[in-house]
Amino acid sequence: MAFFERQNVVRELTVKSATLHRLASQRADQHDAHLTSLSAIFVAGGVERQDLVLDVAATITRFYPRITSVNVVPYDPSQPMIETQPSLSAQARERVVELARRSTGALQIGQMPDLSDHYLLVKRTPNSDVAQHGLALVIDARALIATDDPFWEAPSTSLRLSTPDGQTVLVGQVASGETGFSKPLGSVSQPLVFETSLAIGLSDLLPARKMFSVIAVVTTLFLLSAFGFKQRARTKDAENRAKLSAQETRLAHASRVNAMGEMASGMAHELAQPLTAILSQAQAGRHLARRGDVERLGTVLDDTVSQARRAANILDRLRRWSKPNRAPSESCSVHEAAQSVQNLLALEAKTKGAAITLSLHEEPLFVDADPVELEQIVFNLVRNAFDASDAAQVTISTHIDGPSAVLDVSDTGPGVAEHLKPRIFEPFVTGKPDGTGLGLALCQRLVEEMSGDIMLLDDTNQTTFRLSLPLSTKAVAT
Known part of the structure; x- marks a missing residue:
C-alpha cells in the first residue's frame, strides 16, 4: 500500500507541476505580445505621443497585475522617459539600457536590481541597430507562478522559479533530495527554470484512514475464509476493479487537463x-x-x-x-485561398520590402475542405517565409499531380536549419527566437483533417513547403 500511495503522490505532483508549468509558460508568452504591441505604438507615436503608450500600458497592468510597470527608457539620460508607477530606480534604468544595447533582435531578460522577486523583460525599440530606447516590462515572478489550486497550499509542497542559468532564485525554495519536477518555461524569451518538490512523509505513504480500511478488509476476509475460498476470491476481485477504476479516472482527468492546455x-x-x-x-x-x-x-x-x-x-x-459532429467540408478553390493570402499580406510585404508572386495552374483547382482552414494553412506558410527574411521573395505555385492538387510555397530566405528539418512539424519546435513552434504543427493537423499531406522538400534551390490535397469529387461531379 505504501508503494501504491507513493506512486499516486508522485503522479499527482507530476500532473499538477506540468499543469502549472504550462500555465506559467502561457503567461510568459503573453509578455512577448504585449512588448510587440507597445513597441509598435511607440514607434508610430514617439515620445511626443507618450499618452498612447501610457493608455495601453495602463490597460495591460490592470488586466495583468503580474506586470507591475511598463517603461520606455532612452539610451541618452537627458531624453524624456515614459514610465508607469511605481517608477524605476536609477540602477534599474541603467540595467534596462544595458539589456537593450545587448540585444541583437531577441528579447533580453534580467533580474531587477532592487527587487529580488521581480525580473525585467527588455526589447530595444525600434528593433534594429538604430534603436535609441529600451522598452521594459517589470514582472512579478511570484505572480507568474501563482495558482488557486489547493494542492500547492500544503506545507509539504514547494515551488521555485530561477533565472535560466539557475544561479539566481527569483522566488521560492525547494529542498534537495525530495521528489520533484524541474523544467524551463516553454517560452523562448523567458526560459526561466520552474521547479517543484514534495516532501513525502510516512503519513502520506500509510494514511490512517486507508490503514484502518485495509485492516478491516483483511479481518473480514479472514473471518469469511471459513465460508469458502470462492467467496473470498470474489471479494478481492471487486476490490481490484475499484482500485483500477479510480486510477483510470485520475489518468483520464490528467489527459483532459493536457488537452485543454494544448x-x-x-x-x-x-x-x-x-x-x-x-x-x-x-x-x-x-x-x-x-x-x-x-x-x-x-x-x-x-x-x-x-x-x-x-x-x-x-x-x-x-x-x-468541440462538438461531436463537425460541419461537413465543402468544395473550395485553392487559387482563391492563395489570392486571399496575397491580399491580406500585401501591406506587410510592402513594409518589409518583400513580394508575393502567384504562379497558378491554368485551370481552377478545387478541394474538399473548410475555406478558412485552407486559407489559414497558406497564410501560416507565407508568414513564416516573411519572418525568415525581411526582403523575402515568396512564390505560391499550384499544379495537378494525379488525383491531388499541389500548392508549393517557396521563398528565398536562409532556409531551415538541418537539425530542425526532421522535427519541423512537431509542436514547440521552432527556429525563430520569438516563435511558439505551433504554426506548422497546426498546419499539419489541419491538412490531416483534409486527408492531405504537407512536407518540406529537400534538394531545392529555395525553401519550399508542399501541400497536397485530394481534388474535390464534388467539383468534378458539378
Whole structure:
C-alpha cells in the first residue's frame, strides 16, 4: 500500500507541476505580445505621443497585475522617459539600457536590481541597430507562478522559479533530495527554470484512514475464509476493479487537463495573427483620420473588418471542433485561398520590402475542405517565409499531380536549419527566437483533417513547403 500511495503522490505532483508549468509558460508568452504591441505604438507615436503608450500600458497592468510597470527608457539620460508607477530606480534604468544595447533582435531578460522577486523583460525599440530606447516590462515572478489550486497550499509542497542559468532564485525554495519536477518555461524569451518538490512523509505513504480500511478488509476476509475460498476470491476481485477504476479516472482527468492546455495554446497562436493585423490597421487608420485622408482610410477600415471576420471564423471553427459532429467540408478553390493570402499580406510585404508572386495552374483547382482552414494553412506558410527574411521573395505555385492538387510555397530566405528539418512539424519546435513552434504543427493537423499531406522538400534551390490535397469529387461531379 505504501508503494501504491507513493506512486499516486508522485503522479499527482507530476500532473499538477506540468499543469502549472504550462500555465506559467502561457503567461510568459503573453509578455512577448504585449512588448510587440507597445513597441509598435511607440514607434508610430514617439515620445511626443507618450499618452498612447501610457493608455495601453495602463490597460495591460490592470488586466495583468503580474506586470507591475511598463517603461520606455532612452539610451541618452537627458531624453524624456515614459514610465508607469511605481517608477524605476536609477540602477534599474541603467540595467534596462544595458539589456537593450545587448540585444541583437531577441528579447533580453534580467533580474531587477532592487527587487529580488521581480525580473525585467527588455526589447530595444525600434528593433534594429538604430534603436535609441529600451522598452521594459517589470514582472512579478511570484505572480507568474501563482495558482488557486489547493494542492500547492500544503506545507509539504514547494515551488521555485530561477533565472535560466539557475544561479539566481527569483522566488521560492525547494529542498534537495525530495521528489520533484524541474523544467524551463516553454517560452523562448523567458526560459526561466520552474521547479517543484514534495516532501513525502510516512503519513502520506500509510494514511490512517486507508490503514484502518485495509485492516478491516483483511479481518473480514479472514473471518469469511471459513465460508469458502470462492467467496473470498470474489471479494478481492471487486476490490481490484475499484482500485483500477479510480486510477483510470485520475489518468483520464490528467489527459483532459493536457488537452485543454494544448487547445488554449493553439487558439492563442491562431488568433494572434488577425489581432495583430487589426491593431496595425487601427493605428494606421487613426493617423489617416487625423490627416483627413478619407480615401485611404476607407481601405484601411475594409481591411480591419476583413481581419475581424477572419478572427470570428477562427473562433467559430474552434467551437465546431468541440462538438461531436463537425460541419461537413465543402468544395473550395485553392487559387482563391492563395489570392486571399496575397491580399491580406500585401501591406506587410510592402513594409518589409518583400513580394508575393502567384504562379497558378491554368485551370481552377478545387478541394474538399473548410475555406478558412485552407486559407489559414497558406497564410501560416507565407508568414513564416516573411519572418525568415525581411526582403523575402515568396512564390505560391499550384499544379495537378494525379488525383491531388499541389500548392508549393517557396521563398528565398536562409532556409531551415538541418537539425530542425526532421522535427519541423512537431509542436514547440521552432527556429525563430520569438516563435511558439505551433504554426506548422497546426498546419499539419489541419491538412490531416483534409486527408492531405504537407512536407518540406529537400534538394531545392529555395525553401519550399508542399501541400497536397485530394481534388474535390464534388467539383468534378458539378
